[in-house]
Amino acid sequence: MKILFILGPNLNMVGIRDRATYGNETAESINADVEKWARQEGIEIEIRQSNHEGDIIDMIHAAYGNTDGIMINAGALTHYSYALADAISSVHIPTVETHMSNIGAREEFRRKSVISPVCIGTIAGFGKYSYYLGLKALENHIGGKTNE
Numbered sequence: 001m002k003i004l005f006i007l008g009p010n011l012n013m014v015g016i017r018d019r020a021t022y023g024n025e026t027a028e029s030i031n032a033d034v035e036k037w038a039r040q041e042g043i044e045i046e047i048r049q050s051n052h053e054g055d056i057i058d059m060i061h062a063a064y065g066n067t068d069g070i071m072i073n074a075g076a077l078t079h080y081s082y083a084l085a086d087a088i089s090s091v092h093i094p095t096v097e098t099h100m101s102n103i104g105a106r107e108e109f110r111r112k113s114v115i116s117p118v119c120i121g122t123i124a125g126f127g128k129y130s131y132y133l134g135l136k137a138l139e140n141h142i143g144g145k146t147n148e
Contacts, residue, residue, distance in 0.1 A: 001042070001142055003135060004067045005034065006059055007049035008075035014100070021101050022127075030128045037132055043139060053077055053084065060087040069138040070095040071131065078103070078113045089118040094141050098134040099124035 007027075010017060015026035031047050038045040046067075050056050056077070063070060070093050077084050078097070088095050095118070102125030103110045116122050120141055123133045 001069070001139060002044045002067045003038070003046070003069045003071060003138055004059065004063045005045055005047045005131070005135075006056055006070065006072040006074070007047065008056060008073060008077050009051045009053075011073055011075050012049050012051070021106075025128065030131070033128060034131045034135070038135055041135065041139065043135060045135070053081055057083060057087040060084075060091055060093075063093055064091040067093060068142050069093060071098055071134045071138060072096070072115070072119075073098045073100070073131075074115060076110075078115055079109055080114060082114055085115045085118050088115060094138060095119045096134040096137050096141075097122040097124075098130045100127050100130055101125060 012027050014022045014030060015024055035045055035047065048059055050059070056074070060070065072095060074081065074084055097113060097115055097119040103113065104124070113122065121137055123130045123137065126133060
């Protein structure tokens with residue numbers, strides 16, 4: 001199983017920015033842990049990060065026909081990027097939205113996701129474990145176990 005894990009704007013700064021929300025662990029160490037966990041689960045994962053909406057849309061388009069699933073933490077783009085939502089819906093690849101923080105308990109503007117309606121599900125609020133849970137959800141969905 002091949003999964004593309006996309007991280008959006010400012011997620012390269014985890015461990016530096018807003019430590020009260022995201023903790024002290026760096027983006028690099030979290031990504032390394034996610035890669036290690038994925039390998040142990042037999043999942044091939046490619047982790048990509050961009051601070052640019054168009055680059056992320058290009059990543060999603062390039063995944064068409066080349067990956068089994070997408071996991072995305074779109075950062076702030078989650079809340080307003082209809083272009084990102086359109087890209088996700090256009091490729092017909094099972095996509096799980098993930099967030100380290102509980103976006104429903106944060107600022108008002110963060111409580112709405114415009115990408116949720118085009119994703120198979122959303123996992124938020126569990127720190128880096130949101131990523132493990134997202135991968136497990138994709139693994140189950142792609143393996144045909146979504147109704148168990």
